[in-house]
Amino acid sequence: MDTDMMDTIAFQHLTVRYRAAGRADAAAVADVSLTVPRGTVCAIIGPSGCGKSTLLKAVAGLVQPTSGCVTIAGEKADPKKSCIGFMPQNYGLLPWQTVRENIVLGCRIRHTWHKGRAEDEARLLHFMEALHIRGLADRYPHELSGGQQQRVSLARAFLLQPDILLMDEPFSALDAITREEMQDVFLGLWHEQHTTTLLVTHYVEEALYLGQKIVLMAANPGRIARVFDNPLSGSREQRSSQAFFEMSRTLREEIRTLRMQDETDEQREEERR
Ligand SMILES: Nc1ncnc2c1ncn2[C@@H]1O[C@H](COP(=O)(O)OP(=O)(O)OP(=O)(O)O)[C@@H](O)[C@H]1O
Numbered sequence: 432m433d434t435d436m437m438d439t440i441a442f443q444h445l446t447v448r449y450r451a452a453g454r455a456d457a458a459a460v461a462d463v464s465l466t467v468p469r470g471t472v473c474a475i476i477g478p479s480g481c482g483k484s485t486l487l488k489a490v491a492g493l494v495q496p497t498s499g500c501v502t503i504a505g506e507k508a509d510p511k512k513s514c515i516g517f518m519p520q521n522y523g524l525l526p527w528q529t530v531r532e533n534i535v536l537g538c539r540i541r542h543t544w545h546k547g548r549a550e551d552e553a554r555l556l557h558f559m560e561a562l563h564i565r566g567l568a569d570r571y572p573h574e575l576s577g578g579q580q581q582r583v584s585l586a587r588a589f590l591l592q593p594d595i596l597l598m599d600e601p602f603s604a605l606d607a608i609t610r611e612e613m614q615d616v617f618l619g620l621w622h623e624q625h626t627t628t629l630l631v632t633h634y635v636e637e638a639l640y641l642g643q644k645i646v647l648m649a650a651n652p653g654r655i656a657r658v659f660d661n662p663l664s665g666s667r668e669q670r671s672s673q674a675f676f677e678m679s680r681t682l683r684e685e686i687r688t689l690r691m692q693d694e695t696d697e698q699r700e701e702e703r704r
Contacts, residue, residue, distance in 0.1 A: 462499070471628070478649070535587075578606075595627050650693055661678070
Protein backbone atom coordinates (compact mmCIF):
# COMPACT_ATOMS: atom_id res chain seq x y z
CA MET A 432 0.00 0.00 0.00
CA ASP A 433 1.04 3.56 -0.69
CA THR A 434 2.58 4.66 2.64
CA ASP A 435 0.86 8.04 2.33
CA MET A 436 -2.45 6.21 2.57
CA MET A 437 -1.59 4.50 5.86
CA ASP A 438 -3.86 5.78 8.62
CA THR A 439 -5.37 8.36 6.28
CA ILE A 440 -9.03 8.94 7.12
CA ALA A 441 -11.40 9.52 4.22
CA PHE A 442 -15.09 10.40 4.43
CA GLN A 443 -16.75 9.67 1.11
CA HIS A 444 -20.19 11.19 0.64
CA LEU A 445 -21.06 10.19 4.18
CA THR A 446 -24.67 10.59 5.26
CA VAL A 447 -25.84 9.49 8.71
CA ARG A 448 -29.48 9.47 9.76
CA TYR A 449 -30.35 8.44 13.27
CA ARG A 450 -33.43 6.27 13.61
CA ALA A 451 -35.98 8.19 15.65
CA ALA A 452 -39.31 6.68 16.66
CA GLY A 453 -42.38 8.63 15.55
CA ARG A 454 -40.66 11.23 13.36
CA ALA A 455 -38.88 11.48 10.04
CA ASP A 456 -35.20 10.65 10.25
CA ALA A 457 -33.30 13.90 9.81
CA ALA A 458 -29.76 13.65 8.48
CA ALA A 459 -27.25 14.36 11.27
CA VAL A 460 -24.62 14.73 8.54
CA ALA A 461 -25.28 14.82 4.81
CA ASP A 462 -22.90 14.07 1.95
CA VAL A 463 -19.69 14.76 3.86
CA SER A 464 -16.49 14.21 1.89
CA LEU A 465 -13.18 14.94 3.55
CA THR A 466 -9.66 13.53 3.68
CA VAL A 467 -7.47 13.71 6.76
CA PRO A 468 -3.91 12.89 5.71
CA ARG A 469 -1.83 10.51 7.75
CA GLY A 470 0.06 12.13 10.63
CA THR A 471 -1.92 15.36 10.70
CA VAL A 472 -4.39 17.01 13.06
CA CYS A 473 -7.71 18.09 11.57
CA ALA A 474 -9.84 20.40 13.71
CA ILE A 475 -13.60 20.42 13.22
CA ILE A 476 -15.52 23.47 14.31
CA GLY A 477 -19.18 24.40 13.93
CA PRO A 478 -22.44 25.14 15.75
CA SER A 479 -24.01 22.78 18.24
CA GLY A 480 -25.84 19.94 16.54
CA CYS A 481 -24.10 20.20 13.15
CA GLY A 482 -22.83 16.63 13.39
CA LYS A 483 -19.27 16.99 14.65
CA SER A 484 -19.54 14.13 17.15
CA THR A 485 -21.37 12.04 14.56
CA LEU A 486 -18.34 12.25 12.26
CA LEU A 487 -16.06 10.98 15.05
CA LYS A 488 -18.50 8.20 15.91
CA ALA A 489 -18.62 7.14 12.27
CA VAL A 490 -14.81 6.76 12.26
CA ALA A 491 -14.95 4.83 15.55
CA GLY A 492 -17.62 2.50 14.15
CA LEU A 493 -20.14 3.63 16.79
CA VAL A 494 -22.63 4.78 14.17
CA GLN A 495 -23.15 3.25 10.75
CA PRO A 496 -23.37 5.27 7.53
CA THR A 497 -26.82 5.54 5.99
CA SER A 498 -25.00 6.06 2.71
CA GLY A 499 -21.43 6.76 1.70
CA CYS A 500 -18.56 5.47 3.81
CA VAL A 501 -15.56 6.20 6.01
CA THR A 502 -12.28 4.54 5.19
CA ILE A 503 -9.03 4.27 7.12
CA ALA A 504 -5.97 3.51 5.03
CA GLY A 505 -8.25 2.77 2.09
CA GLU A 506 -10.38 0.19 3.90
CA LYS A 507 -13.80 0.53 5.49
CA ALA A 508 -13.31 1.96 8.98
CA ASP A 509 -13.30 -0.91 11.43
CA PRO A 510 -12.23 -0.58 15.09
CA LYS A 511 -11.14 -4.23 15.01
CA LYS A 512 -8.65 -3.51 12.22
CA SER A 513 -7.36 -0.08 13.28
CA CYS A 514 -6.33 0.92 16.76
CA ILE A 515 -8.55 3.93 17.50
CA GLY A 516 -8.18 6.12 20.57
CA PHE A 517 -11.46 7.87 21.30
CA MET A 518 -11.77 10.64 23.84
CA PRO A 519 -15.53 11.20 24.04
CA GLN A 520 -17.27 14.30 25.38
CA ASN A 521 -18.12 12.57 28.67
CA TYR A 522 -14.51 11.27 29.00
CA GLY A 523 -15.62 7.61 28.96
CA LEU A 524 -14.11 6.71 32.34
CA LEU A 525 -15.35 3.66 34.23
CA PRO A 526 -16.56 4.87 37.65
CA TRP A 527 -15.57 1.67 39.47
CA GLN A 528 -11.97 1.79 38.26
CA THR A 529 -9.15 3.94 39.58
CA VAL A 530 -7.36 6.52 37.48
CA ARG A 531 -4.52 4.10 36.84
CA GLU A 532 -6.89 1.29 35.86
CA ASN A 533 -8.83 3.64 33.59
CA ILE A 534 -5.68 4.76 31.82
CA VAL A 535 -4.47 1.24 31.07
CA LEU A 536 -7.97 0.01 30.14
CA GLY A 537 -7.60 0.59 26.38
CA CYS A 538 -4.25 -1.24 26.31
CA ARG A 539 -5.63 -4.09 28.40
CA ILE A 540 -8.50 -4.56 25.97
CA ARG A 541 -6.03 -4.72 23.10
CA HIS A 542 -3.70 -6.99 25.09
CA THR A 543 -0.84 -4.53 24.84
CA TRP A 544 -0.53 -3.95 28.59
CA HIS A 545 1.74 -6.14 30.66
CA LYS A 546 1.36 -5.36 34.34
CA GLY A 547 4.70 -4.95 36.04
CA ARG A 548 6.68 -4.82 32.80
CA ALA A 549 9.16 -1.99 33.27
CA GLU A 550 8.71 -0.58 29.78
CA ASP A 551 4.91 -0.38 30.10
CA GLU A 552 5.04 1.07 33.61
CA ALA A 553 7.55 3.70 32.43
CA ARG A 554 5.24 4.77 29.60
CA LEU A 555 2.31 4.99 31.99
CA LEU A 556 4.36 7.15 34.31
CA HIS A 557 5.49 9.32 31.41
CA PHE A 558 1.91 10.16 30.39
CA MET A 559 0.70 10.64 33.96
CA GLU A 560 3.55 13.05 34.63
CA ALA A 561 3.07 14.92 31.36
CA LEU A 562 -0.59 15.38 32.19
CA HIS A 563 0.02 16.21 35.87
CA ILE A 564 -2.11 13.37 37.20
CA ARG A 565 0.55 11.16 38.77
CA GLY A 566 -0.68 11.97 42.26
CA LEU A 567 -4.22 10.92 41.36
CA ALA A 568 -3.41 7.34 40.33
CA ASP A 569 -5.47 5.67 43.07
CA ARG A 570 -8.48 7.96 42.97
CA TYR A 571 -11.80 7.12 41.38
CA PRO A 572 -13.41 9.32 38.68
CA HIS A 573 -15.99 10.78 41.07
CA GLU A 574 -13.10 12.11 43.16
CA LEU A 575 -11.77 14.15 40.21
CA SER A 576 -12.67 17.51 38.71
CA GLY A 577 -13.94 17.62 35.12
CA GLY A 578 -10.53 18.87 33.94
CA GLN A 579 -8.73 16.04 35.75
CA GLN A 580 -11.07 13.51 34.18
CA GLN A 581 -10.25 14.94 30.75
CA ARG A 582 -6.53 14.48 31.45
CA VAL A 583 -7.08 10.86 32.47
CA SER A 584 -9.01 10.29 29.26
CA LEU A 585 -6.19 11.89 27.26
CA ALA A 586 -3.56 9.76 29.03
CA ARG A 587 -5.57 6.67 28.14
CA ALA A 588 -5.75 7.70 24.49
CA PHE A 589 -2.00 8.36 24.22
CA LEU A 590 -0.92 5.26 26.16
CA LEU A 591 -2.75 3.21 23.57
CA GLN A 592 -0.47 4.60 20.83
CA PRO A 593 -3.41 4.49 18.44
CA ASP A 594 -3.33 4.69 14.63
CA ILE A 595 -6.14 7.23 14.85
CA LEU A 596 -6.98 9.62 17.66
CA LEU A 597 -10.51 11.05 17.96
CA MET A 598 -10.99 13.87 20.44
CA ASP A 599 -14.41 15.37 21.15
CA GLU A 600 -13.99 18.77 22.80
CA PRO A 601 -11.03 17.51 24.81
CA PHE A 602 -10.31 20.66 26.78
CA SER A 603 -13.77 22.14 27.18
CA ALA A 604 -13.95 21.60 30.96
CA LEU A 605 -10.86 23.72 31.56
CA ASP A 606 -10.46 27.39 32.32
CA ALA A 607 -8.86 29.46 29.53
CA ILE A 608 -5.30 29.44 30.93
CA THR A 609 -5.29 25.73 31.76
CA ARG A 610 -6.80 25.02 28.36
CA GLU A 611 -3.89 26.76 26.66
CA GLU A 612 -1.43 24.83 28.83
CA MET A 613 -3.15 21.57 27.94
CA GLN A 614 -3.02 22.42 24.24
CA ASP A 615 0.76 22.67 24.62
CA VAL A 616 0.89 19.39 26.55
CA PHE A 617 -1.21 17.79 23.82
CA LEU A 618 1.11 19.09 21.08
CA GLY A 619 4.18 17.85 23.00
CA LEU A 620 2.70 14.35 23.28
CA TRP A 621 1.32 14.44 19.75
CA HIS A 622 4.80 15.19 18.37
CA GLU A 623 6.06 11.96 19.97
CA GLN A 624 3.60 9.86 17.95
CA HIS A 625 2.29 12.02 15.08
CA THR A 626 -1.03 10.27 15.32
CA THR A 627 -3.61 11.07 12.66
CA THR A 628 -6.07 13.09 14.74
CA LEU A 629 -9.60 14.41 14.38
CA LEU A 630 -10.35 17.02 16.99
CA VAL A 631 -13.72 18.61 17.63
CA THR A 632 -13.69 21.99 19.29
CA HIS A 633 -15.90 25.01 19.91
CA TYR A 634 -12.91 27.32 20.23
CA VAL A 635 -11.65 29.10 17.13
CA GLU A 636 -8.20 29.70 18.64
CA GLU A 637 -7.88 26.05 19.62
CA ALA A 638 -8.73 24.96 16.08
CA LEU A 639 -6.12 27.39 14.75
CA TYR A 640 -3.42 26.37 17.20
CA LEU A 641 -3.86 22.61 16.86
CA GLY A 642 -5.33 21.93 13.41
CA GLN A 643 -3.21 21.74 10.27
CA LYS A 644 -6.53 21.53 8.54
CA ILE A 645 -9.64 23.29 9.83
CA VAL A 646 -13.08 22.09 8.82
CA LEU A 647 -15.93 24.49 9.29
CA MET A 648 -19.30 22.76 9.50
CA ALA A 649 -22.81 24.12 9.09
CA ALA A 650 -26.06 22.73 10.45
CA ASN A 651 -29.43 21.59 9.06
CA PRO A 652 -28.30 19.31 7.66
CA GLY A 653 -24.81 18.85 9.13
CA ARG A 654 -22.37 19.46 6.31
CA ILE A 655 -18.96 20.83 5.50
CA ALA A 656 -19.10 24.53 4.68
CA ARG A 657 -15.38 25.33 4.26
CA VAL A 658 -12.01 23.64 4.64
CA PHE A 659 -8.96 25.74 5.45
CA ASP A 660 -5.35 24.65 5.26
CA ASN A 661 -3.74 26.25 8.27
CA PRO A 662 -0.03 27.07 8.12
CA LEU A 663 -0.22 28.71 11.57
CA SER A 664 -0.79 25.55 13.63
CA GLY A 665 1.55 24.27 16.30
CA SER A 666 3.70 27.35 16.74
CA ARG A 667 3.69 29.35 19.95
CA GLU A 668 5.15 32.36 18.15
CA GLN A 669 2.38 32.29 15.57
CA ARG A 670 -0.20 32.11 18.35
CA SER A 671 0.39 35.74 19.22
CA SER A 672 1.03 36.90 15.65
CA GLN A 673 -1.03 39.30 13.57
CA ALA A 674 -1.65 36.52 11.04
CA PHE A 675 -3.16 34.31 13.79
CA PHE A 676 -5.36 37.17 14.94
CA GLU A 677 -6.51 37.88 11.36
CA MET A 678 -7.24 34.22 10.70
CA SER A 679 -9.29 33.86 13.88
CA ARG A 680 -11.28 36.93 12.85
CA THR A 681 -11.89 35.45 9.41
CA LEU A 682 -13.07 32.17 10.94
CA ARG A 683 -15.38 33.97 13.37
CA GLU A 684 -16.89 35.96 10.47
CA GLU A 685 -17.47 32.74 8.51
CA ILE A 686 -19.14 31.11 11.51
CA ARG A 687 -21.36 34.15 12.05
CA THR A 688 -22.37 34.23 8.36
CA LEU A 689 -23.19 30.53 8.41
CA ARG A 690 -25.29 30.95 11.53
CA MET A 691 -27.23 33.81 9.95
CA GLN A 692 -27.85 31.75 6.81
CA ASP A 693 -29.04 28.88 8.97
CA GLU A 694 -31.44 31.14 10.90
CA THR A 695 -32.80 32.57 7.64
CA ASP A 696 -33.31 29.06 6.27
CA GLU A 697 -35.13 28.05 9.45
CA GLN A 698 -37.38 31.12 9.24
CA ARG A 699 -38.24 30.33 5.61
CA GLU A 700 -38.99 26.75 6.58
CA GLU A 701 -41.30 27.98 9.39
CA GLU A 702 -43.11 30.32 6.99
CA ARG A 703 -43.48 27.56 4.44
CA ARG A 704 -45.23 25.38 7.06
N1 LIG B 1 -28.47 8.94 19.09
C1 LIG B 1 -29.13 9.90 18.44
N2 LIG B 1 -30.40 9.74 18.05
C2 LIG B 1 -31.07 10.69 17.36
N3 LIG B 1 -30.51 11.87 17.00
C3 LIG B 1 -29.25 12.10 17.38
C4 LIG B 1 -28.48 11.14 18.11
N4 LIG B 1 -27.24 11.64 18.33
C5 LIG B 1 -27.24 12.87 17.76
N5 LIG B 1 -28.42 13.14 17.19
C6 LIG B 1 -28.77 14.35 16.43
O1 LIG B 1 -27.86 14.46 15.35
C7 LIG B 1 -27.46 15.80 15.15
C8 LIG B 1 -25.95 15.91 15.24
O2 LIG B 1 -25.55 15.58 16.58
P1 LIG B 1 -24.01 15.63 17.02
O3 LIG B 1 -23.95 15.20 18.45
O4 LIG B 1 -23.20 14.88 16.03
O5 LIG B 1 -23.72 17.20 16.87
P2 LIG B 1 -22.49 18.07 17.43
O6 LIG B 1 -22.15 19.03 16.35
O7 LIG B 1 -21.42 17.19 17.92
O8 LIG B 1 -23.18 18.83 18.65
P3 LIG B 1 -22.52 19.50 19.97
O9 LIG B 1 -21.56 20.56 19.49
O10 LIG B 1 -23.70 20.08 20.68
O11 LIG B 1 -21.85 18.39 20.74
C9 LIG B 1 -28.19 16.63 16.20
O12 LIG B 1 -29.34 17.18 15.60
C10 LIG B 1 -28.58 15.61 17.25
O13 LIG B 1 -29.78 15.98 17.90
